[in-house]
Amino acid sequence: MKKATCVLVLLSLFLHQGELYAQNNNLELSKYISLNEKMTEHSFTVDVVGDVIQFSLRINCDLTSGDAVIELIDPAGKKQGKFSVVASDSGSYQSRGKLERNIDSPINGVWVVRIVAKSAKGNVYIRSQQEYAK
Amino acid sequence: MNRLFFAFLLSGFEFFFCASINNASPSKQNLRGGIHGRIMLDSSWSRVIYLSLIPNMNERFTMTHAYIIDKAEIDSEGNFQFNTAYLPKEEALYRIHVVKKEDPAASLIIGGRDENFHLLIASSKDSIFLDGTEGFSKAKLLGSSANFRMQEIKQWVSYGDSSTFDGSPVKRELIVNAIDEKLRQLADTNRQALVALYALYCSDFETHRKNNPLYYSDFLEKWKNEDSEYYALFRSQVGSSARFNSFFWISIILIIAALFVGVEFGKRRAKGPELVGGTELLSVQQLKIYKLLQEGKTNKEISEEYNIGVNTVKSHVSSILNKLKLKSRREAMDDV
Numbered sequence: 001m002k003k004a005t006c007v008l009v010l011l012s013l014f015l016h017q018g019e020l021y022a023q024n025n026n027l028e029l030s031k032y033i034s035l036n037e038k039m040t041e042h043s044f045t046v047d048v049v050g051d052v053i054q055f056s057l058r059i060n061c062d063l064t065s066g067d068a069v070i071e072l073i074d075p076a077g078k079k080q081g082k083f084s085v086v087a088s089d090s091g092s093y094q095s096r097g098k099l100e101r102n103i104d105s106p107i108n109g110v111w112v113v114r115i116v117a118k119s120a121k122g123n124v125y126i127r128s129q130q131e132y133a134k
Numbered sequence: 135m136n137r138l139f140f141a142f143l144l145s146g147f148e149f150f151f152c153a154s155i156n157n158a159s160p161s162k163q164n165l166r167g168g169i170h171g172r173i174m175l176d177s178s179w180s181r182v183i184y185l186s187l188i189p190n191m192n193e194r195f196t197m198t199h200a201y202i203i204d205k206a207e208i209d210s211e212g213n214f215q216f217n218t219a220y221l222p223k224e225e226a227l228y229r230i231h232v233v234k235k236e237d238p239a240a241s242l243i244i245g246g247r248d249e250n251f252h253l254l255i256a257s258s259k260d261s262i263f264l265d266g267t268e269g270f271s272k273a274k275l276l277g278s279s280a281n282f283r284m285q286e287i288k289q290w291v292s293y294g295d296s297s298t299f300d301g302s303p304v305k306r307e308l309i310v311n312a313i314d315e316k317l318r319q320l321a322d323t324n325r326q327a328l329v330a331l332y333a334l335y336c337s338d339f340e341t342h343r344k345n346n347p348l349y350y351s352d353f354l355e356k357w358k359n360e361d362s363e364y365y366a367l368f369r370s371q372v373g374s375s376a377r378f379n380s381f382f383w384i385s386i387i388l389i390i391a392a393l394f395v396g397v398e399f400g401k402r403r404a405k406g407p408e409l410v411g412g413t414e415l416l417s418v419q420q421l422k423i424y425k426l427l428q429e430g431k432t433n434k435e436i437s438e439e440y441n442i443g444v445n446t447v448k449s450h451v452s453s454i455l456n457k458l459k460l461k462s463r464r465e466a467m468d469d470v
Binding site: 067078081082083084085086087088093094095096097098099100101102104105106107 | 193195196197198199200237238239240241242243244245246248249295302303306338341
């Protein structure tokens with residue numbers, strides 16, 4: 001009994017602090033990506049399934065050096081947003097880019113956030129939210 | 135039905151957007167020179183405004199410190215001014231942006247209530263006023279027809295991106311397609327080079343150009359004297375593709391034509407004398423005599439060769455010439 005309680009508590013803590021969080025007809029996903037000079041490409045996917053009223057996406061990119069191109073691609077392969085962040089070579093100037101998209105009745109399927117980085121140091125934080133019909 | 139639907143959509147956009155843009159009375163314009171304006175910002179924003187020169191249309195959503203060319207203080211009443219006398223005489227694409235207090239100077243926020251930038255077209259001789267008294271993201275650019283159009287384009291694109299309309303993904307797609315068509319119409323009819331180009335970049339031209347290369351070759355032909363970096367990049371992106379398409383189809387047609395001619399020529403060569411009459415019309419005996427005719431042998435020599443009478447040979451030769459539609463023995467020799 002003690003073990004079961006412990007597992008339940010740990011599981012609830014994990015779900016609360018982890019990447020997946022579901023509450024009140026909302027499904028949230030978040031991802032923190034640390035960019036280093038070796039990493040060149042990274043993708044974050046969100047599977048939009050069912051009767052989603054609104055799909056919201058926030059992308060935040062901070063760089064201290066190098067550059068990164070970030071694209072949002074819908075399940076049909078069409079670009080739904082794109083921005084680039086370029087930091088100074090010396091690292092003396094930080095650059096920041098944010099993209100916010102709220103899409104009503106999104107196309108079902110896999111939405112992709114594609115990050116292509118070049119000699120980049122910094123981080124990308126992505127947060128998506130799907131709101132379902134009650 | 136579809137046409138009516140699109141016509142309704144487009145007329146709706148016209149009414150909605152023109153009404154909202156025209157609300158900005160010209161009397162509000164401040165007629166000082168340069169880029170200036172008045173904006174209302176809450177306390178979360180820094181009291182500095184930045185001016186960036188955007189080198190090409192692909193970089194309009196690129197944030198880097200390297201593009202920032204100037205900054206100005208926003209006074210307690212929200213006024214700011216950039217002296218633009220040092221800007222190039224030619225029109226170029228610029229971006230003005232503000233930043234949150236915790237953000238670095240090179241910060242770009244795209245979409246949402248906190249969108250922090252406006253793109254504008256300016257030159258050293260322009261006087262442009264930014265009326266941001268209803269908030270920076272809702273600010274209106276006054277003082278030039280180019281920037282009036284830029285704002286119109288921005289509103290169309292925002293409408294397609296916005297979450298304020300209900301409906302299925304199909305309806306959204308129809309609206310986005312209608313907006314793309316509207317942008318292409320504007321690009322086609324607008325007399326301001328950078329505005330026309332900006333409209334195309336805001337449309338889904340990368341997909342559209344694949345099936346409509348002529349539209350883009352016509353567009354480039356119209357602006358062939360534009361030698362700015364903006365057009366140079368667009369030519370490299372689209373022009374090569376349009377030229378490639380024409381070249382590709384012309385090459386395909388030429389190759390097919392060459393193959394057709396080659397095959398026909400080959401057939402005719404293989405048939406040989408059939409060009410004239412057709413050796414299949416000749417009997418076995420006539421075919422033998424015909425071969426000797428081609429060798430230039432006389433009637434007597436042929437009669438001796440096959441041990442037949444000269445008159446019989448003459449009769450065969452006459453028949454051969456008729457069947458092969460040859461005028462003389464000489465033509466038979468030339469057919470070798």
